[in-house]
Each structure stands twice: as structure tokens, then as C-alpha cells.
Amino acid sequence: MLLGVCLRYGSNFQEAEDFLQEGFVKIYEDLYQYRPTGALGAWMRKVMVNVCLMHLKKQKQFFSTIEMDYITENHEAHDDSFESYRAEALIQMIQKLPEGYRAVFNLYVIDGYTHKEIAGILNISDVTSRPQFSRAKKMLRNMLENKLVNRDL
């Protein structure tokens, strides 16, 4: 489960394992801070997300604006057909996103944070978080469509 979290935030398997390694050490060090009021798994997952985000923040181009010329605005995806895709393939797609988009998408869709919270966590404004999220979705939609057309999954 924890490696799955790291895979979503990392850009490849090697980077995800580096996150996991550091995350385990962090969990071991901070274990005394855990209060049994919540699930241990959820707490470990939160620590792991924080470790991943801390790594991503260190990278300079974290939230740089990326030209999205190749994304078409009026794209209609056939969501029903997406169910056949395997999770690994979806992870690979997320990993292809720019780091900032990837973080916003993961935090909002998978980890359930709001845009306000994301703005607080990533030290960005609401105005930055929302368009990054919609651009991430467009990129993923485009990738899913290309995969579907090429039927390589």
C-alpha cells in the first residue's frame, strides 16, 4: 500500500522506492507521535505522502507552468471504456505528469484533500491549484484516449 502511494507521487519505480525507504525511517522515528485515536495505516500513509511531497518541493521546477499546446480543449472521453485499464497503467500515466500536476491530482483525487488544503500543503494559492488540477486531468484524459486508440494496454 505504501509503495503504491510512493509510485503515485514519484516519477518512476526507482524514485518511489527511494521515497518508501525514507518514509519507513520517518515512520520509525515518529512512531511515538502516533496516537491510537486513528488507524495506524492511515497515519503511515499520511507520513508517506508528506515525505513524497517534501522531496517534490525540493525540486526547482516543481510548480513551473508547462505549455499545454498539445491538449485539446473540447475533448470528449468515453469513460465507460476506461474500466478495463489496469491500475499499473494508470500509475504510469500519473507518473508521466509534471511533478506539480501529479501532486495536485494525487492529493485531490486519491487522498481526498480540498483545493484550499492543497494550497496550504504545497504553499501555493487556490488560483494555482485549480488550473493545475484541470490541466492534469486533461493530460490524463488525452493519454487514456491514446492508449485506447493504440490498444497497447
Place this chain on the structure above:
Amino acid sequence: MKENDNLEQFFQKSLEDFSAEPSNDMWARIEPIIPPKPPIFGTWLGTAKWFVGLFIVGSLSFGIYQFLESQKEIKMLSGIIEKQQETIEDLSARINDERTNEVVLNSTNLEKNESNNPSLNNESALTNSLESETNYSSNNNLKAQSNRNQTTDNQFLTNNSTYSNQYLTEKEISKENELDQSETVINSNSASSNSNAPIIQKEQLVQHTSLFQLNTRSIPLFENQSTSNPREVKVKKTLNPFPRFSFEGKGGVFAHNLGKIIYSDSSKSANPFSSWQAGLLINFELNTRWQVQTGFLFKNFKTTNTQIRYNTFPILTQYRFGFKNFILHAKSGIILNTLIDAKSGTERVVISNLQSNFIDFMGGLGMDFRINPSTKLSIEPWVSYSLNQVANGKKAFQFGVNLGAKYSIQ
């Protein structure tokens, strides 16, 4: 409210419980870098928190014990004081009774003297006798003797009555009954009532007045003597209030640089004096000058987007100096800060780089205004600087003003 479209739901369902197997050598890579086992209380900050907690609980228990003990002592001392007051009142009443008896006795004796020796009614005879050097000197001697014998009121009364038997006329006796009033009134009354008497008689009457006045003042003299009783001095020493505890409710506003060190964007830095703190402090007053202060303060650091909330536990020493009702104080010490949470609006957020615990070094100068012996109001500007890193490897600086009200257990 979140509105997920199909794409979001698809990703959410597919990846929510996604798990993958790490490499076989993953654990072998983690094992060497795991730090040694943390101490039983966690980090040194965690340990410090335990000690601060124990100190606060200990201080409170000791304070309550001291308070209860002082209440017992106050009850006991009140009993002693009441008994002494009763004794003083009894003695005063007895002296008044004796004085009244003496005056009655004087008037009776004078009546007898008048009947036995008519020459005493003759004003000229009295004048002659008062004019004589011998009598005047005996008068002075008598006065001196009275002064020497102040410590024994009964002796004085005896001397005075002897004197009265020899020299007082009826007019003078009637005048003496009014001598409990002020000296001015007495002198003027004496002069007016003896307007027909020779001048030398008036002077003599003044002498009588001063002597009798001394007599009437015997009660205050006695009271003064009783307050200097060694027994009462001992009681005063017992009432020394130090060491003692006092409690202080405190709150105020402050400015800080937490926003600046968390956020690189300058537009998110803290607004001056928009942050606030409030709490309760316990002072252990060692003497009139020195005291140790601890307790709890809730701190709310406000930045443009977020509110960061900390529990803080100060341990401070304070030195006081000043005047009757205005007392200046200087204080310094450390403040342990432990993070509660951070909020953006009403939603909780996680600020990943922010330290959960940090310690400040704090200094302040302030002034207390005494309302009554137990209660004071205070105003206190202060500054603090963190001893360890708070966010992004940087330290926090704060300054502000506190207002408080202090209650001392007497």
C-alpha cells in the same frame, strides 16, 4: 463540495487501494539507515514536555497545599488577635471606670474641704496659694512625676487625684469633665469659664488642663504600648507572606515572522499584531523581588491564508522593583511550543516543513498596577526568538504586548 466526474472516480476507485511489491533488497537497504531506538519518552523535546507537565502538576499541588495551610494559620491568628482586642477593650473600660470614680471622689473631697475649711472658697486665698513658688514648683514636680509614671496608669491617677485634692476648685472640676475634647476647645473653655478669676489662676488652670489631658490620653498610650508587645511582633513575623503563589490570567497580541519563513511568497507573510495568545500562569513568589513563572498559553499565529495554533508552556524568572502601587518587572526564560494544528479557513491543513515543537527564548519588561494587596493589573511588552529551527531551516522571531490580571494568595 467536491464534484467528481467520471475520470476522477475512475482513478479514485482504481488507485485507492493500489499496492505493489517492493524490490527484494528493499529491507536490506532500509535496515542500515534506521536510527537507534528512540528514548523512552521520545525525543529530548518530548522528554522536556514530560518534565514541564510534572513541574506544573507539582507546582499546583504545592500551591494548593500552601493555600490550605495558610488558611489554617490565618484562622489561628485571627483567634489570637480577637482575644487581644477583647483584653484591650476590658482594660480600657476598667481605666475609664477608675477615672470616673476618681472624679467623683475628688468632688466629694472638695465638698468636704469646703465645709471644713471655708477659706478655700476665698478666691484670694486660692490665688495666693497658686502664686507661691513652692506650689508652682511642686506642680512642675508633679507633672514630671506624672510623665515618669505614664507606664502605670493607676499610679498616675493617684498622683493626679492628690494634686486635684489640693488645688482644684469646683469650677475647675466642672471644667475637667469636658477635658476629653481637643486641647483648643479645652483651653478656650477654661479661659471663658474663669473670666472672673485672676490671670495667674488661668495659667494655673492651663497647667491642670495639661496634666489632666495627659491622664485622658493614657488609653492611647496604653494601646501604643500594647502594639509594641513582643508577643505581637512575633505574630507579625509569622504573617510574612513569602514564599507564596499567585495566579495570573494573561492575553495579548503579537507579530511574528512565521509566515515569511514558511512561505517564500512575501504576500503570505504575517500581518503585524493580528496574532494573539491567552492563558493562565502560576507564579511562585520567592520574595518581594524574585519569582518563578510557569503555566499554559494558547497561541494563534495568523498568516495571510492560515492560522497555526500552538500550546505553549513558559518557564520564566522575574525580578520586580518599584514603588507603592506601580511595580516594574523584568523577566526572561524559555517557552516550549507544541503544535496543535494549522487551519486554512475552517479546514485543517498540513504544513509539512513546520516543526511540531520548538523552544523560544523570551524576554520582557512590564509594569504592575496594584489595585489592592491581592490584586494587580499588568502590561508587558515582550520579545522572543526561537532557539531551534521552526520552518525551512529558519528561526522564528516574535514581539507583542500582554495584558494581565494577577491574584496573590495572602
